[in-house]
Amino acid sequence: MSTPPPDPASGEPIIEVDSLVRYFGRQKVLDGISFKVFAGDTFVIMGGSGCGKSTLLRHLIGTEKPTSGSIKIFGQNICSMHPDEMHRLRGRYGMLFQSGALLQSLTVAENVALPLQEHTPLDSGLIDTVVKMKLEQVGLTGHGHKKPSEISGGMKKRAALARALALDPPLVFSDEPTAGLDPIMTAVVDELTQRLTQKIGATVVVVTHDMNSVFRIGTRIIMLGTGPHQGRIIASGTPEEIRAHPDAAVQQFINGDPKGGGDDCAGETLYRDTLLGLNGTGASTSSQP
Numbered sequence: 705m706s707t708p709p710p711d712p713a714s715g716e717p718i719i720e721v722d723s724l725v726r727y728f729g730r731q732k733v734l735d736g737i738s739f740k741v742f743a744g745d746t747f748v749i750m751g752g753s754g755c756g757k758s759t760l761l762r763h764l765i766g767t768e769k770p771t772s773g774s775i776k777i778f779g780q781n782i783c784s785m786h787p788d789e790m791h792r793l794r795g796r797y798g799m800l801f802q803s804g805a806l807l808q809s810l811t812v813a814e815n816v817a818l819p820l821q822e823h824t825p826l827d828s829g830l831i832d833t834v835v836k837m838k839l840e841q842v843g844l845t846g847h848g849h850k851k852p853s854e855i856s857g858g859m860k861k862r863a864a865l866a867r868a869l870a871l872d873p874p875l876v877f878s879d880e881p882t883a884g885l886d887p888i889m890t891a892v893v894d895e896l897t898q899r900l901t902q903k904i905g906a907t908v909v910v911v912t913h914d915m916n917s918v919f920r921i922g923t924r925i926i927m928l929g930t931g932p933h934q935g936r937i938i939a940s941g942t943p944e945e946i947r948a949h950p951d952a953a954v955q956q957f958i959n960g961d962p963k964g965g966g967d968d969c970a971g972e973t974l975y976r977d978t979l980l981g982l983n984g985t986g987a988s989t990s991s992q993p
């Protein structure tokens with residue numbers, strides 16, 4: 705069900721990474737990484753534990769600086785950017801991170817309202833309206849008044865998604881968006897992310913080691929190596945190219961999941977469609993497995 709990747713010839717890259725190297729002390733964690741992400745891509749960064757995925761993502765969002773190499777986002781080199789300029793640029797990112805996604809002291813609705821308060825001149829009435837709309841899109845109507853501690857893991861991920869997409873950002877970064885979720889909720893969050901980012905025409909960069917997610921959502925994929933290939937791209941291409949990749953390490957990684965493929969059974973499909981509001985019952989169902 706993967707979407708055809710955008711045609712790279714159709715425009716300038718949204719992200720351009722060139723010869724990126726990062727040392728932590730004497731450890732070379734990223735070793736000459738180069739790639740381009742084009743508008744409309746869902747660009748997946750995958751690889752084994754410790755290969756440098758999260759480190760690479762932190763460089764892309766500008767919270768860490770490389771030892772050498774360059775990163776251009778929307779044509780601007782973020783490695784030499786002034787912090788104020790970087791802050792402005794971040795207003796154009798949606799960020800969906802596995803840890804600390806929601807502020808525990810705020811309600812779900814207040815969390816979703818945060819980027820709107822920070823980056824728009826909207827008054828509180830309009831913000832409330834946008835927040836309601838965003839919560840409805842992720843199937844959380846009626847849950848806005850709850851604290852994050854009062855909702856399930858899957859609902860938290862959906863609330864974080866609503867917050868990441870509150871400003872309809874053209875670029876979304878996502879670190880392990882489905883970590884800790886069961887396969888059904890993983891499919892729900894993947895599909896919601898796909899549906900909502902496609903609706904606003906966003907380009908997505910996602911770090912994941914969930915193989916079902918990789919092939920469900922990815923339009924282009926890179927895999928980082930470990931051991932002697934630490935922090936280097938050992939495979940890159942479309943989902944089809946990655947599936948057929950001749951490197952044994954790539955095949956071992958993509959086939960290593962003992963749970964196997966991601967086909968839905970009828971019950972799972974029904975449950976997922978209810979959450980997605982695709983079965984005509986609206987998107988407000990919130991029951992969790």
Ligand SMILES: Nc1ncnc2c1ncn2[C@@H]1O[C@H](COP(=O)(O)OP(=O)(O)OP(=O)(O)O)[C@@H](O)[C@H]1O
Binds near residue numbers: 728752756757760
């Ligand atoms: N701030 C840091 N200081 C020192 N070493 C670091 C730092 N951040 C990451 N590392 C090291 O860099 C390597 C890559 O870490 P990173 O978290 O990027 O890997 P990952 O691929 O995201 O792993 P996982 O899938 O387990 O989350 C690891 O050896 C880690 O210990």
